[in-house]
Amino acid sequence: MIWLEFTIMGRALLSCVLAGFLTGLMGVFVVRMRLSAIGYSMSHGAFAGAALGVATSMNPLLTGMLFASATAFLIGPVADKARLHVDTITSIVFPLNMALAFVFLTLTPEIGLTSQVANVLWGSIISMTNSDVVCLVTLSAATLVIIHFTWKELFAIMFNRKLAEADGIPTKPFIYLIIFLSGVVVTVSIKLVGGLLVYALLFNPAASALQFLEDIKKVIIVSPLIGAVSNLSGLLVSLFLDLPVGSCIVLVSTIIFAVAVLLSPKRRRTEVEKN
Amino acid sequence: MNPIIKLENVSTVYEGENRPAIKDVNLTLERNEIVYVVGPNAAGKTTLLETINGLLPIFKGKVSVLGLDVTTQGRKVRCKIGYVPQDFMVEPGEPYTALDVVLMGRYGKIGFLQRPEERDRMKALEAMRLFGVEELAGRSIGKLSGGQQQKVMLARAIAKEPEILLLDEPFSNLDPESRGKIPHLIRQIHEENELTTIIVTHDIHSMLKQCHRTLLMMNGRILMDSNPEKVLATINNKSITFSREVGQ
Numbered sequence: 001m002i003w004l005e006f007t008i009m010g011r012a013l014l015s016c017v018l019a020g021f022l023t024g025l026m027g028v029f030v031v032r033m034r035l036s037a038i039g040y041s042m043s044h045g046a047f048a049g050a051a052l053g054v055a056t057s058m059n060p061l062l063t064g065m066l067f068a069s070a071t072a073f074l075i076g077p078v079a080d081k082a083r084l085h086v087d088t089i090t091s092i093v094f095p096l097n098m099a100l101a102f103v104f105l106t107l108t109p110e111i112g113l114t115s116q117v118a119n120v121l122w123g124s125i126i127s128m129t130n131s132d133v134v135c136l137v138t139l140s141a142a143t144l145v146i147i148h149f150t151w152k153e154l155f156a157i158m159f160n161r162k163l164a165e166a167d168g169i170p171t172k173p174f175i176y177l178i179i180f181l182s183g184v185v186v187t188v189s190i191k192l193v194g195g196l197l198v199y200a201l202l203f204n205p206a207a208s209a210l211q212f213l214e215d216i217k218k219v220i221i222v223s224p225l226i227g228a229v230s231n232l233s234g235l236l237v238s239l240f241l242d243l244p245v246g247s248c249i250v251l252v253s254t255i256i257f258a259v260a261v262l263l264s265p266k267r268r269r270t271e272v273e274k275n
Numbered sequence: 276m277n278p279i280i281k282l283e284n285v286s287t288v289y290e291g292e293n294r295p296a297i298k299d300v301n302l303t304l305e306r307n308e309i310v311y312v313v314g315p316n317a318a319g320k321t322t323l324l325e326t327i328n329g330l331l332p333i334f335k336g337k338v339s340v341l342g343l344d345v346t347t348q349g350r351k352v353r354c355k356i357g358y359v360p361q362d363f364m365v366e367p368g369e370p371y372t373a374l375d376v377v378l379m380g381r382y383g384k385i386g387f388l389q390r391p392e393e394r395d396r397m398k399a400l401e402a403m404r405l406f407g408v409e410e411l412a413g414r415s416i417g418k419l420s421g422g423q424q425q426k427v428m429l430a431r432a433i434a435k436e437p438e439i440l441l442l443d444e445p446f447s448n449l450d451p452e453s454r455g456k457i458p459h460l461i462r463q464i465h466e467e468n469e470l471t472t473i474i475v476t477h478d479i480h481s482m483l484k485q486c487h488r489t490l491l492m493m494n495g496r497i498l499m500d501s502n503p504e505k506v507l508a509t510i511n512n513k514s515i516t517f518s519r520e521v522g523q
Binding site for chain 2: 083149150152153155156159160162163164165166167168169170210213214215216218219266
């Protein structure tokens with residue numbers, strides 16, 4: 001029994017660290033490429049997919065991934081082809097995904113907050129299986145390899161997409177790559193923090209790192225670390241206070257962001273300049 | 276001799292607009308030509324540059340640059356063009372150094388999956404030295420003044436070792452001293468490297484000193500393609516007003 005608990009805790013700790021690392025990493029691209037609205041919609045796409053998985057007794061990870069990918073496809077290539085502004089398409093897709101998620105949850109045989117439904121909504125460390133951990137490890141390795149090889153192009157696009165295009169970099173495939181990778185990362189993190197809060201994992205660490213650092217090469221290292229620390233601390237807080245892990249992670253990462261804003265050297269300088 | 280830039284009956288329409296931003300434009304530029312483009316606001320000057328480098332898709336006509344069709348081979352073309360966009364300014368907290376920004380100018384040239392090497396870094400620093408911003412290499416781009424940022428952008432265009440330079444109001448944020456020197460420096464770089472250069476400007480004085488050919492644009496058309504003195508006379512005769520004061 002002790003061994004079992006250790007395994008559950010080990011899985012939870014490793015999952016938290018890896019999910020925090022991955023979302024913190026992808027968040028830098030999402031924030032710098034101004035894809036926040038897209039990330040938000042994809043998070044809820046993954047949420048709707050996971051809800052469908054619960055309702056139909058399919059693997060929520062798989063259905064979540066499918067929905068996040070479909071959302072990414074709608075917001076990326078389809079919206080580009082239809083010449084729809086990103087605000088327009090995300091404003092349509094976001095409530096659509098939320099509506100679908102609640103419809104799917106209502107279709108669950110035992111209507112109400114069954115444990116599976118609650119997991120999709122708020123996340124759960126106990127629900128992390130060995131295959132989830134393997135999935136996170138594989139995804140982390142694959143993401144690092146992809147970013148290593150495409151860093152030059154991503155670095156330029158994060159600075160200014162139009163300039164990168166003017167320099168001869170084909171920006172669209174790289175932006176689609178980030179959208180799809182973020183969708184996958186968000187989906188595998190849903191089990192941990194839940195569909196309603198997962199977006200904070202993507203945004204908060206990057207936003208915090210950008211308060212402190214003036215070199216994007218440092219931001220790309222520090223943001224995943226903040227993500228990992230937020231998740232780990234959130235997990236420990238949730239264990240001590242017996243609160244939902246997703247909520248605790250988001251609360252911790254929000255506190256880190258608030259502290260980053262308060263202590264940010266950028267803001268101190270701005271105030272000095274004003275005086 | 277093959278022209279370096281050739282526009283044949285080109286019209287460009289912005290997305291959602293009914294009226295073309297440039298209309299039925301014909302233009303030919305040979306190697307080593309330097310051309311200034313002047314005209315009032317919304318004359319189509321920026322659109323002309325962005326049509327040449329393929330950033331804006333054309334609605335009608337044909338654009339050939341370095342013998343390549345821009346519509347189908349825009350990316351290849353852009354790898355050989357040094358481009359400075361109009362009024363490019365970054366936020367104070369931008370997490371990039373000035374050297375990062377200049378070095379990025381070479382990325383299209385370096386190629387996919389390749390990393391910049393020491394030679395690329397040296398080229399970037401050399402370009403920064405030319406514009407007197409080498410000592411700012413390690414500073415955050417957002418912390419530089421408007422004039423310094425403009426010099427960094429010019430260095431970025433030159434660091435690329437381009438065959439064509441497209442500069443959109445590259446002197447607008449410079450201090451008076453630099454405004455005297457930089458057009459001369461660009462002329463020098465243009466001649467040493469046998470470039471083909473188009474400069475959009477409101478600075479008529481630099482135009483008079485630095486080129487033999489000037490385009491006057493109005494309402495999306497090239498109204499006049501002549502020497503700067505004649506163009507200036509036309510501007511004065513027609514009382515054309517620019518957004519920035521003429522001669523400033």
